[in-house]
Amino acid sequence: MAFDLKAALLLTFGQTMQMVISSLLAAIIIGGSIGLLLFLTSNTLFLKNRAINQIVGVIINITRSIPFLILLVLMIPVSKAIVHTSIGPNAVVIPLAVAAIAFFGRLSEASFSDVDNGVLEAAIASGASKLSIVLKILLPEALPSLIKNITVTAVSLIGFSAMAGTVGGGGIGDLAIRYGYQRYEPEVMFICVIVLVLLVQIFQIIGDSSAKKLDKTSK
């Protein structure tokens, strides 16, 4: 074998982690805020506002309906403007983050909506401010579900990041396609797939166990 598989694996694994973690963070912070905004503007107890809710909703829907491969290409000018390059893992983070923000925005909205409205009503009736209700009641009540949805987002991002090779983004998925598929070295592809499976499993296990730990709704 002409190339060092171990070194290639380490390099691409690092690239995958870089892409997944940074876009996941963007999804949690920005997507989570959008989800919260969608929830607050849909609930009469808080800041019901149909106009804002629908505008944000439509933007999210449009973003989510663009296939990721096309989003990758569409985002090239944006990546150039923000990270001054259109290739490599840094550039791929931008389209990944955009897709993940829209994805997690909807999922987190659902997490917030699942919180018992009666609990929120009781908090409003106690005279607490809306800000403190959001921070001290809504967030803890939604947290286990939010963590489950962060896990779902992370796992989807691992999948999306495999397409990063299209724009020279690297990552394990890219290694699998270039060496395993295009050069027909099935053992490379096989190893890459195993690494991806393990990565997904680890994310899933961490996500499930922390959600379970925070969820006090069962005995």
Place this chain on the structure above:
Amino acid sequence: MIEFKHVSVNFKQHKQIFEAVNDAHFKIEKGEIFGIAGSSGAGKSTLLRTINLLQTVSSGEILVDGENITNYRRNQLRILRRNIGMIFQHFNLARNLTVYQNIAFVLKAAGKSKSETETRVNELLKLVNLSDKANSYPANLSGGEKQRVAIARALANDAKILLCDEPTSALDLETTSSILSLLKDLNKKFGITIVIITHELDVIKSICNRCAVMNKGSVIEIGDVYDIFTKPRVDFTRQLLSHTNHFSLPEEIISKMQGPIIRLTFKGDNANNPILSYAANTFQIGFNILLGKIEYINGLPLGILYVELIGEVDTIKLAIEYLAANTADLEVINHGL
């Protein structure tokens, strides 16, 4: 204390206007336990929610302690709500917070310091007899315990008014009576004004002083609980009462009996007099008691008795006349053979 002045609440649904509350106009006095009864959809819950403005009113005014609160906004409204506690059918405790955190939340939200909060939470837990459950999560509490936590939370900021939205409808009979006696105690000890809405008339019977009956958004009857239960003025109330008063003689028994059967109602003073034995002695007739009960509403007795009369036709007539004059109500169920 709480005064409704021509309060109406309208909802727009599918471009149609639905009147949830229609011209409610009455007063709830300081320190009383006031019940609002009615079947589901009667507008009780909507009316209750106007008191802390969880529900805005379409027209009319609401006065709390003489102050018109109808147009309260933001800070004024938050201060008002701190003084008005509320409990719910499904308790509505935050499930990922402990008992302690649930109560502490409303204290901190009202600007209490950490040490003030701690003292007050412990005091409240003692009051509702749950000191040992401070660090439990709601999922590990029974229904009655959850409602007691909710009561502690509702009273945390020294509420003067407690609104109860079907507080016992999710509880079994035994727990219901323990929650009701806790509410009664709080009313006595702290003079808290309590407003309870419920479809369970037994709840109203057991703790309320006065009550209102609602139907289709309107308050159709209002008065002392004893009066409403013993002589309802409106047909709807009578119907409502008959649903909960499962107290009638089975048909099979009525058809088996030989003599006339009468239903006697005793109220207040005459419930304590030995009217039956007097009639038996005077008119020389026999009484066969088929079914009977005495219950106390607001401390006053209400007795209902089904009896078969045995004797001569003429003396029975006289006895019935005598009984009709000396009881609150007499109804001949079956004239006999």
